Amino acid sequence: MARDMMTKVGEFATQLEQGLGGNLVSFLLYGPAVRDEGTGDATTLLVVNDTSPSALRPIEPHVANWCKKGNPPPLIFSFREWRSSTDVFPIEIEDMREAHILIRGEDPLAEVVTTRADLRRELEREIRGKLLQLRTEFTAAASDGKALGTLLLASARTFFILFRATLRLVGEKAPQEPGALVAGIAAVSDLDATCFDWILQRMAGEKNANLTAYDPVGDRYLLQIERLAEFVDSFDVTSAESAQQQGST
Numbered sequence: 371m372a373r374d375m376m377t378k379v380g381e382f383a384t385q386l387e388q389g390l391g392g393n394l395v396s397f398l399l400y401g402p403a404v405r406d407e408g409t410g411d412a413t414t415l416l417v418v419n420d421t422s423p424s425a426l427r428p429i430e431p432h433v434a435n436w437c438k439k440g441n442p443p444p445l446i447f448s449f450r451e452w453r454s455s456t457d458v459f460p461i462e463i464e465d466m467r468e469a470h471i472l473i474r475g476e477d478p479l480a481e482v483v484t485t486r487a488d489l490r491r492e493l494e495r496e497i498r499g500k501l502l503q504l505r506t507e508f509t510a511a512a513s514d515g516k517a518l519g520t521l522l523l524a525s526a527r528t529f530f531i532l533f534r535a536t537l538r539l540v541g542e543k544a545p546q547e548p549g550a551l552v553a554g555i556a557a558v559s560d561l562d563a564t565c566f567d568w569i570l571q572r573m574a575g576e577k578n579a580n581l582t583a584y585d586p587v588g589d590r591y592l593l594q595i596e597r598l599a600e601f602v603d604s605f606d607v608t609s610a611e612s613a614q615q616q617g618s619t
Contacts, residue, residue, distance in 0.1 A: 375403050376471075379412055383473045387414065389428035395417045395449050396478040400470035402527075405546055414444040415466065417478045421448040451477055460484035461492050461535040469546065471544070486539060490607050493535050496595045497599045500528055501571050508592055515581040517586050519572070522581075529595060536602060542616055548573055559601040565590040 379399050387394055394416075401413035403407045418425070426446070437443050447455070456463060466480045504525050509518040532557040534544035540558050547550045549570050555564035571578045581587055 375412060377507055378439075379403075379414070379473060382414075382432065382441075385432040385571040386429050387474055389432060390418060390425075393420050394475055395419060397473045398466070398470050398478070399473055404469040404471055410479055412441045414442075414473075415470075415478065416444040416446045417449055417452050417475070417569040418446065419449050421446060421451075453482065456482050456484045457488045459492070460489040461496060461531065463491070464530055464538055465534060468544065479585060484612060487607050489535060489539055490602070490605060493532065493539060494599075494602050496535075497532055497595075497602055500525070500532070501595055501599050504592065504595060508588060511530075512588060513583050515583050518583075518585060519581040522569055522588060522591055524574055526566070526573075526591075529598075532598070536598065539602070539605060539607075540610065555598070561594045561597055562590070564595045 383397050386397060396415070396417040398415050399412060400415060402411045403413065430557060433443055434443055463479065463482060463484055470479065480509060504521075506517075507521055507525075511521045530548060531553050537544040537551075537554055537558065545554055552563050552566045552570065555561055565587075568578060568581070569591070
């Protein structure tokens with residue numbers, strides 16, 4: 371990770387700490403910046419004891435200034451909300467656990483536990499919702515090669531999060547490197563890994579050919595996401611856990 375990233379996050383953390391005082395429980399950096407992904411977005415989580423408007427008012431100018439610099443606003447949870455959110459946000463929690471840096475306070479991930487059943491429910495909902503959104507945007511962008519390429523790159527970053535969650539669902543370790551991640555999800559769900567080559571090359575900074583109107587790359591990509599949704603829909607958590615238990619005895 372770039373040193374300037376840690377410097378700017380550290381400065382923001384100091385502002386939050388000074389504004390919140392004892393109300394601050396945890397502040398961590400997670401996601402793209404920690405994984406050294408192309409966007410480098412400084413996505414952060416802030417956990418506090420009191421989330422009332424008056425309690426958060428001292429940090430409002432600092433958060434506003436942070437966002438004006440192009441950074442996403444921190445996710446803000448109360449400590450109580452965070453501890454009770456494992457059944458609602460298992461994808462996000464486990465994704466944070468795999469790639470995060472604690473900046474201030476105590477590690478909010480140390481004592482939270484998610485279940486495979488909760489992961490399965492959220493994953494199905496997220497993949498179906500993101501697939502519907504992708505299909506709608508794809509229909510509008512397919513006739514414009516530049517717009518289509520932009521759409522594929524943006525959506526892939528979201529679906530890679532869901533790829534990692536799917537690998538966790540089936541009991542596999544989720545690689546951090548995009549190419550290995552695609553290979554891993556293809557191995558367990560019978561996706562065609564070659565359909566992601568153009569996206570992986572662009573993410574790696576390679577100067578491959580621009581997409582054209584109605585490019586087959588887009589058609590093949592959409593088909594693989596549909597197959598992923600079908601795989602998750604048909605995944606049986608009970609059978610998987612039973613097989614895992616038998617294998618460990």
